[in-house]
Amino acid sequence: MLARNLRAAPAARQCLRQLSRPTFAQQQFQCKGYATAEGDKVAKFKGQKGSDGKYTVTLIEGDGIGPEIAQSVKDIYSAANVPIKWEPVDVTPTLKDGKTVIPDEAIDSVTRNYVALKGPLATPVGKGHVSLNLTLRRTFNLFANVRPCKSIAGYKTPYDNVNTVLIRENTEGEYSGIEHVVVDGVVQSIKLITREASERVLRFAFQYAQDVGKPKVRVVHKATIMKMSDGLFLNLARDIAKEYPNVEFDAEMLDNTCLKMVTDPIPYNDKVLVMPNLYGDILSDLCAGLIGGLGLTPSGNIGDECSIFEAVHGSAPDIAGKGLANPTALLLSSIMMLQHMGLTQNASSIEQAIFKTLAEGKALTGDLGGKAKTHEYADAIISNLKA
Numbered sequence: 001m002l003a004r005n006l007r008a009a010p011a012a013r014q015c016l017r018q019l020s021r022p023t024f025a026q027q028q029f030q031c032k033g034y035a036t037a038e039g040d041k042v043a044k045f046k047g048q049k050g051s052d053g054k055y056t057v058t059l060i061e062g063d064g065i066g067p068e069i070a071q072s073v074k075d076i077y078s079a080a081n082v083p084i085k086w087e088p089v090d091v092t093p094t095l096k097d098g099k100t101v102i103p104d105e106a107i108d109s110v111t112r113n114y115v116a117l118k119g120p121l122a123t124p125v126g127k128g129h130v131s132l133n134l135t136l137r138r139t140f141n142l143f144a145n146v147r148p149c150k151s152i153a154g155y156k157t158p159y160d161n162v163n164t165v166l167i168r169e170n171t172e173g174e175y176s177g178i179e180h181v182v183v184d185g186v187v188q189s190i191k192l193i194t195r196e197a198s199e200r201v202l203r204f205a206f207q208y209a210q211d212v213g214k215p216k217v218r219v220v221h222k223a224t225i226m227k228m229s230d231g232l233f234l235n236l237a238r239d240i241a242k243e244y245p246n247v248e249f250d251a252e253m254l255d256n257t258c259l260k261m262v263t264d265p266i267p268y269n270d271k272v273l274v275m276p277n278l279y280g281d282i283l284s285d286l287c288a289g290l291i292g293g294l295g296l297t298p299s300g301n302i303g304d305e306c307s308i309f310e311a312v313h314g315s316a317p318d319i320a321g322k323g324l325a326n327p328t329a330l331l332l333s334s335i336m337m338l339q340h341m342g343l344t345q346n347a348s349s350i351e352q353a354i355f356k357t358l359a360e361g362k363a364l365t366g367d368l369g370g371k372a373k374t375h376e377y378a379d380a381i382i383s384n385l386k387a
């Protein structure tokens with residue numbers, strides 16, 4: 001298990017212990033700990049302002065385009081006088097006793113601040129260290145990955161008014177990383193689905209649906225093929241649905257969801273989709289494609305103690321270091337973070353400036369058909385903040 005590979009700080013170890021022995025009450029409590037993209041609900045964020053009146057937020061700038069887009073966030077936050085100070089940390093892994101280890105300073109920082117904004121972290125293909133993204137999610141027991149996707153006013157795509165939300169199980173499934181060679185030429189990879197993690201994310205999804213006024217939960221699965229693993233997830237969803245009589249429940253198979261989403265995503269606007277890890281990973285990129293690409297979609301990795309906000313996209317090595325990256329996805333992730341922290345005024349003023357800049361269309365980055373560099377787009381947002 002990845003978690004066992006970590007030399008976790010005491011509080012993180014406590015998170016891991018909670019993961020292995022959650023009580024029903026804890027699970028209920030965890031359901032309240034989330035952020036929305038709508039700004040109407042505030043999670044139980046435990047951080048406190050310092051004597052300077054500011055919250056400290058851990059900042060993991062990440063790889064590839066990470067530092068460029070993080071710079072845009074920092075510049076805009078500074079211009080908007082957001083009452084937070086950044087605590088940058090390095091998550092470059094080291095090998096200790098043959099295991100991938102994230103520096104203690106990084107773990108301690110997130111544990112202390114309860115919240116982090118994270119740029120993309122690259123994962124080597126095949127050999128090399130395990131995904132640090134997954135490692136962070138597991139270390140802090142960030143059990144639900146909330147991935148909203150909304151059309152951008154003024155940016156024309158084949159579909160108007162897309163407004164989907166995917167909730168991805170974030171700690172196990174196909175991402176368990178349990179693989180081995182059976183014999184030469186035969187490799188086995190284990191998809192781990194547990195009652196505990198499934199119930200936790202399913203309850204979260206139902207609670208979320210209720211709270212944000214999307215009155216339907218749809219579980220996305222492939223229980224025809226993975227009868228036991230997806231079957232367990234689906235059956236638990238059916239059980240938990242009974243606890244939420246005000247929320248409609250149904251189920252759909254992943255391949256059918258893909259077809260229907262790209263044919264007409266609008267029927268998904270009144271639903272919250274919840275699913276095992278890999279399906280959420282893939283479907284969230286698909287959704288991003290519906291509204292203009294990966295430069296636009298945010299996410300929140302939500303746990304009962306700490307939460308980490310990040311874009312859906314990766315490190316984009318093809319455009320890194322060229323000033324071409326669109327920082328909107330990380331910015332909108334930071335808006336989710338501000339809502340989570342209760343800083344709703346700051347969230348909405350920055351959000352409005354972002355959407356105004358996008359709607360004006362004068363300073364768009366290349367992915368949206370514009371010519372603006374990352375910092376020029378950020379400057380345009382700052383001008384709109386002040387307007």
Ligand SMILES: NC(=O)C1=CN([C@@H]2O[C@H](COP(=O)(O)OP(=O)(O)OC[C@H]3O[C@@H](n4cnc5c(N)ncnc54)[C@H](O)[C@@H]3O)[C@@H](O)[C@H]2O)C=CC1
Pocket residue numbers: 065119120121122123124133294295296310311312313314315316317318319324325326327328329367
């Ligand atoms: N949560 C995370 O930190 C994630 C990390 N990754 C890692 O990122 C690395 C690269 O993965 P890829 O498959 O190339 O996916 P990617 O998401 O980095 O890039 C896919 C395509 O989208 C474009 N793109 C992504 N973000 C953009 C932005 N903000 N502005 C403009 N264009 C953008 C890229 O230029 C590229 O053409 C891998 O090492 C992967 O493991 C991938 C996904 C998520």
Ligand SMILES: O=C(O)CCC(=O)C(=O)O
Pocket residue numbers: 121122123131132133134281312
């Ligand atoms: O950790 C990785 O390399 C990829 C993660 C990913 O694709 C995601 O979080 O959407």
Ligand SMILES: [Mg+2]
Pocket residue numbers: 281282285312
């Ligand atoms: Mg992904």
